[in-house]
Amino acid sequence: MSVDFFVSFVQVFGLPKSIGQIYGLLFVSAEPLPMDDIVSQLGISKGSASQGLALLKSLGAVTSQTIPADRREHFEADLNVSRIVTHFFENRLQPRLEHGDRRLEEMMELARTAKREKKGDGAAAVLTRIQALQKWQKRGRNLIPMVVRWLKR
Amino acid sequence: MSVDFFVSFVQVFGLPKSIGQIYGLLFVSAEPLPMDDIVSQLGISKGSASQGLALLKSLGAVTSQTIPADRREHFEADLNVSRIVTHFFENRLQPRLEHGDRRLEEMMELARTAKREKKGDGAAAVLTRIQALQKWQKRGRNLIPMVVRWLKR
């Protein structure tokens, strides 16, 4: 099917398959579609469609339009693919890296105590390793805004 | 626990929890550990440990050492964290992007036929969208080697 491309794309970013299917269908469709078309064309449930569209709207990846003489919401793909990617970086990666900071600090503390108590050379080596990790952590955090900026133009 | 940091880290890259636990334990341990220590300290099964270590070795993220008068393999974390990240980019992202090329081409073909048949302006618009996608695809493929290079120093 022609939405396969989108399915595999969103999955790289940890989003469920149905999101890819819906976005793909809308991307490829010449005019905006109501929810029941999405349900019937993709063969997914009303629930999935509703939830999927809600997420895609929240990402700004689809928008809804009003069509004259039709009460139903009609959905359209926003061509701005970068929103999905940006969402991944900012909502999935960024928070984890930040949470990681605190935990690294805790590890550091543990290692320092261990070193003081055991005075082993091994413990000192561990301390050095953790410091190296912290550098990496910082490096990663710097990379993200760079990538996001690059994707945005 | 102090390996939490690593668990959450590897999960960003779609690797199982046990991988993070094992790598974390080795990272934090002052000297190389045999498999049964890993099993008992983390409370995971022999199977998990064996499989996890095999994967980590294949990534080059851990190495094994021989310790005199001990038959068992002893494992040590390779500090080179970038291997895990590089592995993610090269084995998980890259192939998908490449496979995507072919599927995009198929979509393009479908869209061209649709345009010829229906001659609708909608169909032409779809064609344009897909072309835009192809640009993005190329852009993404260029980004990866950049990131990898940046991470490697």
Add this chain to the structure above:
DNA sequence: AACTTCGTTCAAATCAAAATGAACAAACCG
């Protein structure tokens, strides 16, 4: 050769994420 220790493999169990669909709420229409 029989026995132990170390490690791998793989079918089955477990667990978590996603999809389903029935029940519900809101908007519209006669």
Add this chain to the structure above:
DNA sequence: CGGTTTGTTCATTTTGATTTGAACGAAGTT
């Protein structure tokens, strides 16, 4: 109002990924 259409919610089911542990093989020891 009663009836219909549209869309959301959420408890249950399904599905896929991870983990387990029993069985096995390889190597070492007596």
